[in-house]
Amino acid sequence: MSNTFTSITNHQVRLAKRPEGTPKRDDWSFTTESAGQPADGGVLVQTLSLSLDPAMRGWMNEGKSYIPPVELGAVMRAGGIGRVVFSRNAAFAVGDVVYGTLGVQEYCLVAQEEIKRSGLTKIDLRAGTVGQWLNVLGMPGMTAYFGLMDVGLPQAGETLVVSGAAGAVGQTVGQLAKIKGCRVVGIAGGAAKCDWVVKELGFDACIDYKAGPAAVREGLKEHCPKGVDIYFDNVGGDILDAVLARLARGARIIICGAISQYNNTTPVQGPKNYLSLLVNRARMQGIVVFDYADRYHLAAAEMAGYLKDGRMKSREDVVEGGVAAFPEALLKLFTGENFGKLVLKVAD
């Protein structure tokens, strides 16, 4: 059997340079290797789909963060779903579908000592599709769940605003907040996304930030007449400032990301309205989803229930073309071109 697998070809995308600003094609290198075969205790996983996330941009930068940067020359880090094609570990059988940090490559060889670190976990396709396991039931969904529930502390009747409302995290934040009884106002780019968020996902309103900063300010005023109790921030920049200016007393801001700032070549734009935290006795708190790993299964079970009963929808934007399409596909996140959770399909 091992002879079969040593002949498997593995295409990989590696980080060649630390990008300045928006990542360019020559920040990446493309390699072709043998997939190799696992030693005792290891598994070989074939990548089915990869999750493309705003956080990836941060992993490309040098310097301390909540996770070490991707080293130059290393396969780009990516979470994904794959199928076990070779196993020398009793916990995984050939054919098992797994989630893990597979990287931007067609096959991922996981040694026994790396199984935990790469978060390799079997997933149950009866609870959700591969797409849903990368979205509502995966990292974006977990980020939405724990950010909202543990930091946002939603109370029925409160007003929640979420930016990146049509994105992977935002769509789930808004739907979950509706389930918890909040009034939900999204902020998204373009009429199509705003319409979808309101008509398909059931948000109470959605503000099109592409209509300009004045439209965002006016929209917040109109749709949040009593102020904003919870703001789930995925974007930073001017939108964060606009929401700060509309906080209700005792508001909670969840800092989940700042996609407007990730490709900056100048310093990050600090929220000049941050003293609204003082005036309104409000709180701004950062969240990193990995901290909640021991409760993922509970959140996923709750969310799977909402998917089943139709209260939660999951939209993925699937890019075909395999790992070679990764560099361009990733950029859709920063132009706001993606519509729903961005997924790169690598194999069927």
Added chain:
Amino acid sequence: MSNTFTSITNHQVRLAKRPEGTPKRDDWSFTTESAGQPADGGVLVQTLSLSLDPAMRGWMNEGKSYIPPVELGAVMRAGGIGRVVFSRNAAFAVGDVVYGTLGVQEYCLVAQEEIKRSGLTKIDLRAGTVGQWLNVLGMPGMTAYFGLMDVGLPQAGETLVVSGAAGAVGQTVGQLAKIKGCRVVGIAGGAAKCDWVVKELGFDACIDYKAGPAAVREGLKEHCPKGVDIYFDNVGGDILDAVLARLARGARIIICGAISQYNNTTPVQGPKNYLSLLVNRARMQGIVVFDYADRYHLAAAEMAGYLKDGRMKSREDVVEGGVAAFPEALLKLFTGENFGKLVLKVAD
């Protein structure tokens, strides 16, 4: 008796214009009136000492804040300590020493229906001097106490940094954090203040921000080798950014003020390192002392104990000259010239 009192002359300082930037002499007007006499249920209070606070600058601006702005033409708002000189209210006797929002004037006539709103409370000079009642036992002390205890949640062994360390709030924050078992690092302006904070108040270290931004960064690195668990921010601006860059995981930032930004004629400088909140799962929260009014007496009792046993020191910077000296005295806060709690003495 009423004849005596109607002849009392009252000098007052009123807000004539909304200042742009640093308040100037002609932003004020000076009036001389009869002190008047209280109707049934009211009291007349002679001002002894007034508290000069950074927050006053905010009260001069138009627009929504945690408290309405001082109206143009009105006596400038100020907390202070006075002596009841005429009383038609059974709760107050002539000779009682009281704290309240007396305003920048020599006499304050408080009608019955205004007694609660002006926070008129008898104080016990056995627990502390007039100066201490405007400092450790007064608003700055209460701000320090509830900001630190309720928002900062100090644990023994943690590292706390406080800016404006020699100021009214900062000196108490640092001493209280020491009592609670923290390692305490101050940030203050000039060698004299830094020396005093370390030698007299017992802080573990104090960084002189007047030595420049690089010195602040280096000082934080040196004195907070494990990062900053709690930052009590009185100043905002570059110092807030420098501390954000050194946060420990799970850090709490108390936003108490931003004196570096109060006289800005340009927008407030937002903290460009705010994404450190995300990386470090940290929290930034605003505090307004008035929210804790129903627990002032408990905090004051605890602090009076520390004053008695010598673990807490209280330093006031007393300006003589009466209400006429108010405009110039206030500016000492913004130049950093004051050393300890700034108090304007109005009468003996």
